[in-house]
Amino acid sequence: xxxxxxxxxxxxxxxxxxxxxxxxxxxxxxxxxxxxxxxxxxxxxxxxxxxxxxxxxxxxxxxxxxxxxxxxxxxxxxxxxxxxxxxxxxxxxxxxxxxxxxxxxxxxxxxxxxxxxxxxxxxxxxxxxxxxxxxxxxxxxxxxxxxxxxxxxxxxxxxxxxxxxxxxxxxxxxxxxxxxxxxxxxxxxxxxxxxxxxxxxxxxxxxxxxxxxxxxxxxxxxxxxxxxxxxxxxxxxxxxxxxxxxxxxxxxxxxxxxxxxxxxxxxxxxxxxxxxxxxxxxxxxxxxxxxxxxxxxxxxxxxxxxxxxxxxxxxxxxxxxxxxxx
Amino acid sequence: xxxxxxxxxxxxxxxxxxxxxxxxxxxxxxxxxxxxxxxxxxxxxxxxxxxxxxxxxxxxxxxxxxxxxxxxxxxxxxxxxxxxxxxxxxxxxxxxxxxxxxxxxxxxxxxxxxxxxxxxxxxxxxxxxxxxxxxxxxxxxxxxxxxxxxxxxxxxxxxxxxxxxxxxxxxxxxxxxxxxxxxxxxxxxxxxxxxxxxxxxxxxxxxxxxxxxxxxxxxxxxxxxxxxxxxxxxxxxxxxxxxxxxxxxxxxxxxxxxxxxxxxxxxxxxxxxxxxxxxxxxxxxxxxxxxxxxxxxxxxxxxxxxxxxxxxxxxxxxxxxxxxxx
Numbered sequence: 001x002x003x004x005x006x007x008x009x010x011x012x013x014x015x016x017x018x019x020x021x022x023x024x025x026x027x028x029x030x031x032x033x034x035x036x037x038x039x040x041x042x043x044x045x046x047x048x049x050x051x052x053x054x055x056x057x058x059x060x061x062x063x064x065x066x067x068x069x070x071x072x073x074x075x076x077x078x079x080x081x082x083x084x085x086x087x088x089x090x091x092x093x094x095x096x097x098x099x100x101x102x103x104x105x106x107x108x109x110x111x112x113x114x115x116x117x118x119x120x121x122x123x124x125x126x127x128x129x130x131x132x133x134x135x136x137x138x139x140x141x142x143x144x145x146x147x148x149x150x151x152x153x154x155x156x157x158x159x160x161x162x163x164x165x166x167x168x169x170x171x172x173x174x175x176x177x178x179x180x181x182x183x184x185x186x187x188x189x190x191x192x193x194x195x196x197x198x199x200x201x202x203x204x205x206x207x208x209x210x211x212x213x214x215x216x217x218x219x220x221x222x223x224x225x226x227x228x229x230x231x232x233x234x235x236x237x238x239x240x241x242x243x244x245x246x247x248x249x250x251x252x253x254x255x256x257x258x259x260x261x262x263x264x265x266x267x268x269x270x271x272x273x274x275x276x277x278x279x280x281x282x283x284x285x286x287x288x289x290x291x292x293x294x295x296x297x298x299x300x301x302x303x304x305x306x307x308x309x310x311x312x313x314x315x316x317x318x319x320x321x322x323x324x325x326x
Numbered sequence: 327x328x329x330x331x332x333x334x335x336x337x338x339x340x341x342x343x344x345x346x347x348x349x350x351x352x353x354x355x356x357x358x359x360x361x362x363x364x365x366x367x368x369x370x371x372x373x374x375x376x377x378x379x380x381x382x383x384x385x386x387x388x389x390x391x392x393x394x395x396x397x398x399x400x401x402x403x404x405x406x407x408x409x410x411x412x413x414x415x416x417x418x419x420x421x422x423x424x425x426x427x428x429x430x431x432x433x434x435x436x437x438x439x440x441x442x443x444x445x446x447x448x449x450x451x452x453x454x455x456x457x458x459x460x461x462x463x464x465x466x467x468x469x470x471x472x473x474x475x476x477x478x479x480x481x482x483x484x485x486x487x488x489x490x491x492x493x494x495x496x497x498x499x500x501x502x503x504x505x506x507x508x509x510x511x512x513x514x515x516x517x518x519x520x521x522x523x524x525x526x527x528x529x530x531x532x533x534x535x536x537x538x539x540x541x542x543x544x545x546x547x548x549x550x551x552x553x554x555x556x557x558x559x560x561x562x563x564x565x566x567x568x569x570x571x572x573x574x575x576x577x578x579x580x581x582x583x584x585x586x587x588x589x590x591x592x593x594x595x596x597x598x599x600x601x602x603x604x605x606x607x608x609x610x611x612x613x614x615x616x617x618x619x620x621x622x623x624x625x626x627x628x629x630x631x632x633x634x635x636x637x638x639x640x641x642x643x644x645x646x647x648x649x650x651x652x
Contacts, residue, residue: 058522058528061530135570179530181530188571188574189574192574192575196384202384202574203573203574203575204387204505204507204530204531204572204573204574204575205530206574210571213567213570213571214563214567215563215564215566215567215589215593217592221596222566222589222592222593222596224566224567224570224593231571237540237541238541240541240548240550241539241540241541241550244461244539244550245514245536245539245557246530246572247529247530248514248515248518248528248529248530248532249518249529249530263541263548266543266548267541267548267550270547270548
């Protein structure tokens, strides 16, 4: 009996070792080719103990843009759809919006006029819909909206329209000791309510744009109130600043898809030792969208030039991905 | 041979299991008593699967003030000593400082005049010594200074004057699945170069005050330049704001020692479920320092009152700690 028990434990140990030795093939939704090879080679180099490019565990930091890199950003940034829906939901309490831009245009679904208002109009919409409540209340509003809103083309919840190959990439990096962060131009508190469930990325590993908050005691209960004042814009040259502020050390791998990610990838790849920069190039109008130089959302121009100059990996969605969404 | 091998593996497995089953007694530098019992009871409650107070792993967030909670803050904040030493080191390049306050006083070691200048003088000293260089250069300056500077009373490097019982507490919490963060009024970039080595807290888990930075390409090389402009003050009502900004969810345990930590502990303990707040009361003039109500550095007044009202644990350094420093 005792011997049987010992052998059972031994067998269990052997199986455990075997599962360590032969993990499932990584990145199943990625086609074989240059891009997948570049990713796997980089991970092997930085995780090979004793190798020239070995990187200790705590320094294995990978940063990912969100819109257009981890989930779809077309035809409109999801957060902008949210803001426009919120304008509609809040309109009964703001009768003056019917005659006031950019709210009038937002209520009429006239996105051209909203867009024509530029950054100023956008900020007005964001402040009217994202501020003036506690952080807890805002998180609930985001969750409630995501539970019902659907993408106009794919007719699925937005959190379904994350890229399956990127989910596998996040998991593959984490299995190799990486800490994965989001570094997005989008609102930090718009992402945090769902990134842990959808991407496996906890709130403390989300970097994004933000408005200011203020601590208050309301009837003795502490709250954080969201104020209609910009705190930080985590885009373009702001991304390395956001990385330093939140992470405090330079990543070794960065993944983006637009000119907004240029400086993040420059900052990441300029460090010493092995570095990896990747651009997601949207080339698949049939399964998703095709856009780059001329696009108003997710414009990819300077970063594509720089990728060629610097030898960053440029991923081709049509060629490199077997499937797009889960 | 084969059987011998099997038995060896089995023995190893058995030993591994035994070491899991009987961990070393936690918190060896803490005396038995109410404080230690309160800590251990809390940790047991939130880690007992199926228990009423069980907290899932990702939500086990603990935040620690730094100055006076994790390391000594007397007779002067270490970062202020650093700033004054930097004024001396930089003085040859700034001959005008000899006749200009607060630099004149700093150079003459006249701390009373520096202190009389209040926050304005302090900010001037910080900007003159902490800005105008890249983030990488500043981190190196901090490391170099800490390698040689010594505490005037204990004649040891400042990073030796961390509290041994708190090092054990950090390790104990982490062994129980907690993620440990620093939330300090001190400069975030003054702490990050050494917190990982000294506390086991990586840079991305350090929250603190900051100045602004700007991304630049210098001869094609990306740098982050530290600017003489305040970005965020992570003290008092700023601490819950800093927690939300960096961590994005409410901690379940908070450890502080002064009125600067009041709102952080309020915010932490006001959440639902099991919560823990602890105040380090400096009561040991022989082995460290004794101060509270009247102290200019680390004043503990309102937070002590609130601790009594709210039932937070008030630790007594003299009674609760077997030893102070490692």
